[in-house]
Amino acid sequence: xxxxxxxxxxxxxxxxxxxxxxxxxxxxxxxxxxxxxxxxxxxxxxxxxxxxxxxxxxxxxxxxxxxxxxxxxxxxxxx
Amino acid sequence: xxxxxxxxxxxxxxxxxxxxxxxxxxxxxxxxxxxxxxxxxxxxxxxxxxxxxxxxxxxxxxxxxxxxxxxxxxxxxxxxxxxxxxxxxxxxxxxxxxxxxxxxxxxxxxxxxxxxxxxxxxxxxxxxxxxxxxxxxxxxxxxxxxxxxxxxxxxxxxxxx
Numbered sequence: 001x002x003x004x005x006x007x008x009x010x011x012x013x014x015x016x017x018x019x020x021x022x023x024x025x026x027x028x029x030x031x032x033x034x035x036x037x038x039x040x041x042x043x044x045x046x047x048x049x050x051x052x053x054x055x056x057x058x059x060x061x062x063x064x065x066x067x068x069x070x071x072x073x074x075x076x077x078x079x
Numbered sequence: 080x081x082x083x084x085x086x087x088x089x090x091x092x093x094x095x096x097x098x099x100x101x102x103x104x105x106x107x108x109x110x111x112x113x114x115x116x117x118x119x120x121x122x123x124x125x126x127x128x129x130x131x132x133x134x135x136x137x138x139x140x141x142x143x144x145x146x147x148x149x150x151x152x153x154x155x156x157x158x159x160x161x162x163x164x165x166x167x168x169x170x171x172x173x174x175x176x177x178x179x180x181x182x183x184x185x186x187x188x189x190x191x192x193x194x195x196x197x198x199x200x201x202x203x204x205x206x207x208x209x210x211x212x213x214x215x216x217x218x219x220x221x222x223x224x225x226x227x228x229x230x231x232x233x234x235x236x237x238x239x240x
Contacts (some may be wrong), residue, residue, distance in 0.1 A: 008154050009224030009235040052222070055157040071154055077237035078151070078158075078182060078223030079134040079194040079214065 001026050005033075005062055006071040014043045024064065031060035037072065049074050080109035097119040101164045103155065103184045107191035108133075116179060116197055126176050130206035132214045134194030136187050144229040148188045149237065154222040155184075165216045175200050180213070182223060 006019045024036060030051050038044045051058050051070040064070060113133070120126060139146045162180055169178060179197040187193045196214055200206040218239045225237035 008222065009152060009226070013236075052103070052154070052157060054155070055154075055160055071157070073154060073222050074103050074224060074236065075238040076219070076222055077225040077239045078153070078221050 001066045002026075003033075003066055003070055005037075006069070008071065008073055009077075010047065011044070011049055011072045011075040014041050014047075014068075028062065028064050029042065030058045030062045030064065031068070033064060034060070047074065100166075100179075102159065102180050102182050103153065104181055105183075105185050107183055107187045107193065108181050108195045110192070112181075113192070113195055113197075116195075120177070123176060123199070125201060127201045128203040128206040129197065129199045130203075130210040131198075132194070132196040132210055133192050135192055136189045138189035138212075141227075141228070141229075141235065144231060144233070146189060146227045148186050148228050149193065149231045150186050150226045150228060150234075151182070151184050151193065152224050152226075153182075153184060158221050158223060161196060161221045163218070165213065165220060168216070169209055169213050172212065173198075173200070173205050175205065175209055178209075178213070180217065182217075182221075186228075 002021050002023055004019060004021055007017065014017050022036065028068045030053070033051065050073050052073055053062055053064070053068050054070065058075065085224065113131070117129065136145065136149050156237065166178060166180070169175065176199045178199070179195070181195040183193040194217070196210060196217070198206050198209045198213065226234050227237050228234045
């Protein structure tokens with residue numbers, strides 16, 4: 001299935017875009033998505049990031065679907 | 080429309096005041112804006128104590144280079160939700176009269192204000208405690224990203240402690 005992933009901050013810089021469509025297995029979960037992203041973008045291997053699904057921080061076992069709004073978030077640095 | 084609603088249902092005013100507000104502002108938060116916010120509260124005479132947090136951009140020196148500004152971006156839709164959740168959590172934890180949060184997006188130079196948090200309560204201890212809770216939650220929970228730009232236009236990405 002295809003999923004749309006949004007990138008922010010340092011991660012958008014690494015990916016050189018703010019969103020893209022990725023093709024993943026139907027049963028893909030957050031942990032598997034992280035692995036896919038780390039192999040696509042080597043620089044992510046050494047950086048910490050969290051994944052949000054529909055604007056909520058997701059855990060590694062959460063399953064993804066193509067209707068989700070998926071976002072990769074680097075460490076927060078507001079204020 | 081909103082003003083009419085107030086006039087027709089004054090008892091709903093308190094709830095209305097606690098409704099969703101926009102937090103983000105483009106560029107730095109000006110001292111005049113802060114002064115104006117204080118002035119607006121002079122009609123609210125149940126308030127006995129205000130407490131204000133102002134986050135200011137530091138000209139940090141990192142590996143011999145000096146930070147000249149921070150450029151803020153955010154996952155805005157999620158950040159606005161988080162601000163709202165934090166507002167509600169703070170209102171339920173502390174007896175506040177009102178609360179205002181403003182955060183910059185875009186470029187803020189060293190020495191300028193990027194975060195303005197303003198709480199008001201009948202008594203000082205409530206205001207002190209609520210403000211600390213609120214600022215810590217904002218730093219920890221809200222997806223805002225600061226790019227520290229050096230005088231030579233190179234940059235690094237800031238991480239909150």
